[in-house]
Amino acid sequence: MHDPRVLLDPATDAVRKLARRGYDLDLDALEKLFSRRTATVSATDDARAESNRAAKEVGAAAKRGEDVTAARERARELKARIGELEEQQRALAAELDEFLIGIPNLPSDELPDGSTDDDARLVDTWGEPPAFDFEPADHVDLGERMGILDLARGTKLSGPRFAVLRGAGARLERGLAQYLLETHTERHGYTEFSVPAIVNRPTMTGTGQLPKFEADLFRTGVADRELFLIPTAEVPITNLHAGETLRAEDLPFAYTGHTQCFRSEAGSYGKDTRGLIRQHQFAKVELVRFCLPEQAAEELEVLRGHAETVLRELELAYRVVTLAAGDTGFSARYTYDLEVWLPGQGRYREISSVSDFGTFQARRAGIRTKAKDGTKGFANTLNGSGLPIGRTLVAILEQHQRADGSVRVPEALVPYVRFERINPDGTTS
Template identity: 45%
Template structure:
């Protein structure tokens, strides 16, 4: 969520940011004018309430003076005035809450402001390659996609998954199930033992205010799954970013606690609203999948360096697995709602003969912290400041499984186990059909 003070002082900057994100000039101006008008109305109303409270306090003192002076008529007149002011204040406090709620609702759907160095573009065609790692080999004519390999091995079952749950679910069996588990364990061990992240096992069901904190609500409600919970509901997490980032909600951290780095391997649940017809074959776009998430909570001065560090931690996973990849800087039109800058890591899939996203690392500034009211006490400063948050995939386990299957497939239909995963596979070096 953006700071209303910054919006008042920098309306043109917000208009420009919204235009970079794809709004028309008129729409961007209208949005900013509406926000400022709502804020001015709220501020004017609060000013009237403050004046009323000051008059009530002054009148209360005048009542005491009048009674001490024996002026009962004036005292009664002042009591009537105080009673009227009390009524105005009570009604006014209710109106203040309404104005606050309306302003917050308007702010909640405004995206974050991109950094100046983020490339401007309408969609993924405007993304810029930052670096390419690994050699892409010529594609032999026998190369298959992951689902063809998995089904031929008898270890990837989409038909039975559909009987259980419908489309966009997969049943993994035997050695492929173990390979997916090995990938998740390998990533956790790498990030905790070498990259300094603390492993966390968070809840998978969270409250609405938690989803609001990391900007899934209200804008992306249709992408979420919910279950009833008493008179309310709980949402299934679409990513461990949600519970990990919200661990610091409504808290004030000491400066010495920063940076706070956390990682988790969890199932993730997404409705994939708006994805009809996209990636319907295989495991690329699922309602349920595993992902290792990275979250950093830092001060403002460290955020950009932490973003580069997080990206490198995610890249290291693919380097250790021997998978070719490229890292992209997303343009303004392809960047996530809460991000100020995003690096996407795309792994090479020879079966599709293209790169596909496997990780997205974003720096969000204090955008999420304002929604969560998460602060820290800077050294040698009075008061508090909002923390800055970052999140990234370290990496998506299901997509890593796809990449390993396709990049390590053999002409006979078997899949060689990458060297980095051998310690997790119980002596198995190759997956073959039985």
Template identity: 70%
Template structure:
């Protein structure tokens, strides 16, 4: 959520910035609601101040003057009530409006609205495709770790069952990712709820605009949502708290299931592990000082890249176009892993700088030693998703003999160094 004054400040250039992501900001409406709200606050405060003075006067009043004072005070109450109601009404309008305004894309982002407009940052490893390379579905079934037909029986499309050495590999990946995050990169691990309330979803920006992307439960008159990523509970851990500025940055990680409705992606990635309603992921979240956020994003991206490199996975990093970044983001890098089976780079991780956009919504404040107050900045990145990493391991690790080589770093975790056809 934005500070309305900042949006209205011509120096912010909000209208132009938001137009780059296709959002038309109605500054006149914002101005009208904000000034209406502020005027109502003033009227209410002034009437209340007068009413307080009268109340004090009632005490020392003689019996003769008392009724007049009481009556005057009663009359003022109407003014107060009316002003308060107007204040409330405008406040609700203002909040509703602001909650729907996306974050301002950074100027450094390329123009455009699709992944084709992203800017190539760097490439790591060789995008090799052997003759007759197979995709992960074929490979996964061939080496006996994937059973998509039974998953469909259990839950319908966009679910997966892992079997054979698959579950052990999955477990190895999540443990490895967490060990790197906590051991090498200084993240603190949490175990968090995967069912969260509306307020929490609003804090990170999933609500109110993107309810159709979420799985919702309405059991026993509760109103809870399944998290689409651990970003939601991790970032909101400090919602409505004030953090000591000198304690920042905070670096958090968690391995959780993630649930996405994938509304609007009919027909895309319909087979395999690429796009599921339920998958699991290790997520990295950083709460930092706003002035550090851009540098922190590079650091965070580096953490995700380190894991990719240690697995020996060829990938490239792209900076998303202004019209392609998420609602809450200012800058987003995608890490795209090379998939020989598709002959294409596909998104495996996404690292974003949200500036103070989420912190304002969630009320994550900071206080410096000298008493200066402000909002934190938040960032997150996958670190990494289990399913898509498995896809990449299968496709990049496939051997001419039909087996799949497991990266060395994982062997101590899973206990085998290859998958062989059943």
């Protein structure tokens, strides 16, 4: 959530910045609402001060033996007035919060203009997309032919956009998760967390999923408790420090976790309906970092490097792009997309988003910092997929397929799955 004073400061240039991402900020409405709340806060403080003076006057008059009837009536009137003003203050604060909570983060001026994939700026590429002397199959044909992917039974169990992995497919999924976790914890210094996959509304609000993206979430509950299935481990991991003050000298923090993720994909029907690209349930290893704002630029590059490391070790050709301002997520101020080459589609597809949120999420979640000299502020949060298991599995199957219908397992993954090849019949060797 934004500080309204920052948005109203002409130096922030909030209207122009938000317009780059397609958001029309009504600055006049914000200024009027903020002024009304400020005036009510001031009036409440004045009434409290007058009430305190009146109480002292009643006490002093009573000691002198004077008639205090009128003074007591005045004190009662002031007390009632304070109650009215406090109620107005709460109502205006709630109205201001509701206004602010729907405003997305201010995009960095370094982002390119635009709002589509075509407007993204190419940053780097790694590896050559594999050249085949045969017609490459997509992961669905490969997986079903080998018997390691069963979409029909996934649909039978839960409906469209669910899948069942079998045999080598399930082992590949499990091995990928273990490889990613060990890489990020043992080599990149992340602390691993096991977190709930169901969280409450304040937790979803803290990272920016609510209220804007409620239609994209699976909502559930226990008794009278409202709960949501997480769309990414970013939500519970970031909110581990909600409402806390972090010691500035301890930062940065680097956290990771492997969770199941759930997305309704509202409005996406007709898109990526084939296979594992866009599922309602999928596994992911997430990377989250907390730092001071002045550390954010360096931390973003560190985070990006960690996501790229595993793509390189899995021998997957990919590219890095900077998203356009209008295509950047609600909470992000700057985002890199890592896009892996999918031979079955003949194009690059996003496999990881690495984002800097500035202090946007920390303000919403109340994650503060305090330095040794007493300086206070809000933490800077960042996160990236490191990686989504399903899309990584797709890339491995498609990029490492062979003419005989088999798939070679990247060398880095062999110790975790204990086979080097998935044969055309789904057996391993």
